[in-house]
Amino acid sequence: MLTGTAGGFAGPLDDLLQEIFGGHRDIIGGDLDQEVTRQAQQARWGFSMQRSDWPLLEGRTRPLKTKEWGDLTVMDPDAGKEPRGRGFLVAERDWLRIDAGDALENAIVTLYAGDDPGVESGWVTVEEITVTSTTGFLALCDSGYEALRKVNLATAGAGPYLVRVHASDRSVDGRKPRFLIQVIPGERTGAELEPPRTTIEDSTGPLLVRTSFAHSDEWARLLQALEGGSDAYDSLTVIDDQAYAGFTADQIKARIGRHDEGRPDSRLVLIADERALASTELPLLAVNSLPDDNNEPFRITLAAAGSLIVNTELANTSLADWGHGAESDGVYREEHY
Template structure:
């Protein structure tokens, strides 16, 4: 599975055999002498088809998707298949993994993975807030364009590792907030240093364009760079280079095109 937004509070295990796995060993673990090359994986997303008999091992876990997108990924969190497994949108999902032939020489390991929408009564996660967040922020302030926002989130999920530092704030409380109002919400430490020094805003203008020209705001103390717009495609390299100290906020703002949008990518 792709990396989940949040793990559920409990993990339930159902064994098809009396043998329980050794400590630290799960269905995706590699045992000594085991051949894991090119396993056979079958995905099933949607209504619960029930536990399928005849498998060596079965495990279940609960994950919560806050973005409405789940994907099967490799160990580097790169999607193996582009199919969105979150068939019911944001919310909790039961993930049931069946496995066989994991320790049989000469056979390919086989997996059946079922992703089932779970009970949503009272389980919706509380929307994240700026006050609780740290690091680079992507804050949504326009909530009348749900489809473009969903496409933006999918682009983040399928994008490179350069987006991993971003904390997404998708909370209707911030509808219509200006950059100054959002900056005022960012927490600070005892020395008055902000928990987030870089802010990207997904406002109505950003969501109205397929490039998603986000409004970039410098929140470093004692710096007065003007905000500028940067496309989502360029934002990954922007964040990485700012975080590493390779470039300054002003270096990027001065490189915007004539329409005020920065589009170049630097890795």
């Protein structure tokens, strides 16, 4: 057992770190006891206050400065569990973590809650994700679990929310990271929308992930082509889950299951996004999920994708080889069997 001493304290290293940092797992970078972290949260929030007294946020706040640098969370601190995935936005029930980047500066955050105002221009990064509130309470906290304002962002009570995060200067030295976070009530149909899982699918083969849900006829045609096509598609796992609506290639890659050594379970990911389903050729976005390969995503028609699947699984060719064969519009069309 590792031990340490500080200021007259002697004992296990984890206990020492808890003594110093109050159990703040995000600060010390370890995986300390969950109950210690919970106690730190409660000490920060002051649960003697009735949270029902916190008003619902209406519209947009002025820019707010966090008291600590580090990742942001939209959460109910007394519910849910911390997301374990990686990526700019990672969610579980009642908890969204926002990667604040590498800048060691306190972030500047503007909050919005209400009807969808649309994407705001002028930001470097804009991504969105679904967060399900089971308690009807969500607040924005900094890395020390400090609420930026005592307002409730869950303006429609329990249910799904679309959280759209705009960001700039996340990794710029000497600049404060800036965020605009929009929290928009989702459709209330009586059934809660499940948040995306930390791991998108327990599969060791290629994946086809649907991220656009506006073209149901085209999606049905794609599925019919897979079912009636060659055996080349047999190893493909299809993910049709609205929790991944609007996901980018990087967000999908961040949720690929991994071996103990960090290698992804699925090397090849095909994404059926808006552009793919809006075209009769169904030009899927082909993504390499290997962390040490810098291959740019490219598009490949569904008719040609079967050959890509077979050849990459057999390691006959690399995804880079196929990407270099894309035509001027970025789509690979040649079929090989």
